[in-house]
Amino acid sequence: MNRSYLGEFEEIILLAVAVMDGRAYGVAVMHEIMEQSGRVARLNQVHSALQRLEEKGMVRSALGEPTAERGGKRKKLFTVTAYGQRTLREIQEVRTSFWDRLVNPFKLSISE
């Protein structure tokens, strides 16, 4: 496995950034995660994960326009890089291949 290791939380964040498609910034990502997964994410955790992802080259950032509800401060908007997208896809492929090889898929139709 020659790609960078991605933590579970980082993976969620990266997915969130991908889903939000150009509108991803600290607080928004935090809310998205809380809504989608119900887990509590703290802002500083989100920020440091985004920072790490940026250092690894999976996201890229740009400053947006200042808004009033932010006290006149600009947003730092994140988008997923090609490398980030490839990484997400690889993770997805690895998982799918494991799921496919599962003999008895636990009767996972409980939700239905």
Place this chain on the structure above:
Amino acid sequence: MKQPPRLAENFLKWFVAPHLLEPIQGDLTEEFYYQLKTVGYRRASMLYWCGVLGFFKPRYIQRQSGLNSPSPLFSHPMIRNYFKVATRHLLRNKTLSFINILGLSLGMTFALLIGMWVYFETSFDSFNKNGERVALVMKHTLMNDQKNTSSSLMMPVYDELKNNYPEIKHISRLDWGSTHSLVSKNRKFKKQGYYVDPDFLRIFTYPIIKGNAETALREPNSIVLTESLADAIFGKVNPIGKVIRIDNKYNIQVTAVMQDVPTNSSLDFEYLAPFEFKVQNDPDVKGSQTRWNNSFIGTVVEVNEGVSMDALSKKISPMLAGRDPYIKTQTLSLYPMGRWHLYDDFKDWVNTGGQILFVRLFGIIGAFVLLIACINFMNLSTARFEKRAKEVGIRKAIGSQRRQLVIQFLAESLLTVFLAFFLSLVLIQLLLPFLKDIGFENIQFDFTNGSLWAAVLGVCLMTGLLAGSYPALYLSSFLPVKVLKGILQQGTGTVNFRKTLVVTQFFISIMLIIGTVVIFQQISHVRSRSIGYDLDNLITLDASEDLVKNYDALKYDLLNTGYIASVAKASSGMTWVNNDFTHFSWEGKDPGSAVTINVVMTDWDYEKAAGLKFIAGRSFEKRYATDSTAVILNESALKLIGYKEPIGKTMKLGDQDLTIIGVTKNVLMQNPFSHVKPGVILFNGGNVNAILIRLKDQADLSKAIAAMQPVLNKYNPSLPFEYRFADEEFGKKFRIANQVAKLAGIFACLGIFISCLGLFGLAIFMAERRSKEVTIRKILGATVTNLWLLLSAEFVWLVAIACILASPITFWVMTKWLQTYEYHIEIQWWIIPAAAMAAILVALFTVSFQAINTASLNPAKTLRS
């Protein structure tokens, strides 16, 4: 609308790295407003706090490094830039930079020299390990209604102290140093040494190179040499155990060699010999062992640890009471070693001050000169402020921060200061040889002394920061908009400050000029006073035992050389007096008064050798056998005694009747600045300390000396042939006065120079300020002369004010100073206008340079800007 908690926000701003701050702050604020709507203000605030604290992690706190940080004050390229710009500025105004550096370096040279001198003076005797427990015993007496203090004691004091005071750990007598002949094989020396007790080497921790300090002075016939004397006598041979013949009489053995006495030692000698040797061989000393009325030795003690010096001093104080019936009031005290050098003055029995006064005075003057030099430096730096102001404006406009400008200006001043410092090191090396005779003979800049360097560099840094602070803070505060528009005025406050400074500097300079002139006049006045004898062609020899023994033959042979007019022996030479007697009495003397009279003892031909001038009577003559009880008075003595017709009358010395046979003019033998004290000449050929030789008027000096040499070698075989000229000896009495005069002269020159610097800075400033005015005047027809007068008049006024202020004060101070001398001049009135004129001329010259420069500028150039 409610705001996020201010404190939390400020805290966040403070700790989060600036480049991360904005999105974080924005996110937190956004979250706060979101929570405000959902859960209310209190919970939102609390959550905000939690959010802020969540970011309190190294990841967010650590500042970004590298070139992109917003204020690279001390990055390598910036520092290089600061100094590059500073160098360019120095090179652009070469004259100004030169004057600036020279002025500052003179101030620094002066301050450093004084600092080194103060350090040397305060280090006296500090090499002694037990210094704080060592003291000299002093004797206080009441004589002639005067309270005198002396370090000369009677011999029994030593025994009393040694035997009865357990507080004393070590005690040693010392004679106050005397010169003796030392001969080893064919090498003859005449050297100064002390006779001391064995404890001396325990009290004073002079390092011993060879031999044992404990036993070195135990045997009476032993001697401890200093290293350089041992080298001179024995060369490379080990001197321990070698025999030296002293005074051509006794053989003594070298028992130890010690390091040369350091220059910062109060006691100075080249060898030590046991006091017991003196007791055994000198009948006078032996006879004085139990006498309470013959003071001639010093006594130095080291007290035990834990003993209070003051308490012991009080305890020994009454020891002398009732010992000498002639002197009723006599006490003792201890004089601690720490005070020997700096507090060497006793007034009314109290140890007052002395040298410390000069140390403090010069210390203050040194600091003051440095301060003035710094202020001048500031003035010269700010003088061209308009030009610099534009630079500041442009720098600020293209994004320079104030802090960078401050550092820029400080770098400039530091560069100047360090250039000045290196120049001052060169100056110190050049100047030191010329300062040898005013107390700097033992001072040198020790380049290996780390703490000295640290101190000096510290002073430089301080000077640089101090001198650079004003331009740095003032110039960097300009608003770029105003500066670039050209509306910039320095307040009148700074102008007045500069003017005050110039007046103060000239005030001091004028005082120093007048002071110097008065001191020189006083010295030349005293030098030319009538001294009552003939200084020229008079040679003095120290009387050795051999010379005294062979005196008659010596005199005969000397007269036979043909170069010599007369020879006499006396108890003292012409430039000092060895004896004061208190037991004279005469008709009408107030029995209660204690009077001392100087006494010279001699036999025949003294008046011829000395060239005395008689007002009445005659000198001793061989044909009168009764002359053995004759006495000759000087004018002061006659005045004291009060006889109308003195010749033939008698007075008494103790119980002996003396007949007055002559009266001489006053002979100045002691302090030339005092009145001549009452003195008498007694007929006594037994007390001889000097031999006076009068050369014939036309005698060729070198031939006369050559002719004398074999005669003296014959009769004085153990001593090298040494002689002194009376006029040179007399000149030595002016050593201190000459030092003062020289110092005052140096101060005056320095003062004038520094004042002119200040004036020059002010002139440049004013010239620049008024350049447009001058140009317009010129266009309207003013000549260069008109303009020169216009620009100079202002400064001449300042100097005139300084003159008017300085004159009365100087007059008062110098009158007071002159009154400390009994024999002094009155200040002549013309000195003051002369000094004032000199100051004004110098000032005019300084200013004219700048004034004419400005006046002759091309109007087109000045007005174009």
